[in-house]
Amino acid sequence: MFGLGVLMLALATVHCIPNFTFDSDATAGNLELDFTYDENAIDDYYPLDGFLSFDRANEWLTILINKYPSNITTKPLDRSHEGRSIRAVYINRQQEKKIIVVANLHAREWAATSSAIYIIHELIYHANKYPEASQFQWIVVPIANPDGYEYTTTTDRLWRKNRNSPLGIDLNRNFGYKWEVEVNPDDKNPEGDTYRGPSAFSEQESKAIGNLLKEHAQTTMLYVDLHTFGETILYPWSFTDEAAPNAAWSRSVAEEGARGILLRSGKLFLNRFVKAIKLDTVRKN
Secondary structure (H helix, E strand, O other), X not given: OOOHHXXXXXXXXXXXXXXXXXXXOOOHHHOOOOOOOOOOOHHHOOHHXXXXXXXXXXXXXXXXXXXXXXXXXXXXXXXXOOOOEEEEEEEOOOOOOEEEEEEOOOOOOHHHHHHHHHHHHHHHHOHHHOHHHHHOEEEEEOOOOHHHHHHHHHOOOOOOOOOOOOOOOOHHHOOOOOOOOOOOHHXXXXXXXXXXXXXXXXXXXXXXXHHHHHHOOOOEEEEEEEOOOOOOOOOOOOOOOOOOOOHHHHHHHHHHHHHHHHHHXXXXXXXXXXXXXXXXXXXXO
């Protein structure tokens, strides 16, 4: 079983919220921080002080990697529909067992990206607070939907999908397992918020994450997809109310994480059933 420290860090999305009041009209104005990205100032940056744009987040990562090359590396997984790099960050690369964390498949969920950056920050600067974390290699994708994320900072704050065509695709519905299941009516409606796309893995962004998961399928111990819809911990299945083969184990991991968050923050998580597709793809593969 994972230690509380690992689970609390991996499930940071339900607890770590940047210090901004939500504004549906906000664009880039509250993204940029007055922060100098050099090797002296980089250590002063704290991820929960605000949101970073796509370019600023990548700039921060590049300088962090240059300063701590023995601790952290990165590589591009693929490029988005508009050609932006989908970047994975690797920490403790010497370890075989892996924890994979992906954020921002839904463009408007800025705090998911901040949570992923917070995890990277904690693993580099405060690793001694999470001794169990050093037993795993961490692979973190802070901005899996870079085109959509950029679009929310310039044009439409509440945009959810990627930018393949003016209507876009809901990347969370574009993964393969049970792709054909209609979870809600908008799944097959190109104008709907949850449009799943013309076929499974039709999008560069979902293919990038799918290929990452396949590459490390035999050594991945925990996969966490960060969202900010609500303070919830989800585990498969979600396309049906039938239990997955490993539902008891998955639930025990979720409950351990919930217990850790309760001990630290006082937030209590109760059992509910919700529907989605991507975490089912992860479970199946």
